[in-house]
Amino acid sequence: MMSFEVGQIVTTKKAHVCGSKEWVIKRIGADIKLQCKGCGREIVLMRYELEKRLIKK
Numbered sequence: 001m002m003s004f005e006v007g008q009i010v011t012t013k014k015a016h017v018c019g020s021k022e023w024v025i026k027r028i029g030a031d032i033k034l035q036c037k038g039c040g041r042e043i044v045l046m047r048y049e050l051e052k053r054l055i056k057k
Ligand SMILES: [Zn+2]
Pocket: 016, 017, 018, 019, 020, 036, 037, 038, 039, 040, 041
């Protein structure tokens, strides 16, 4: 399992509609809220969904 913290920047495999692949973690709980660095839109994903979408570093 990957570890996450608020304020961390993560990179997804696929770009958001705005073209950015970078997201800032805003909240961590049962699910994880992310804000797109490109357009500022926020999304909420389950942890396993987020892990699937990320580029592993
Ligand atoms: Zn975006």
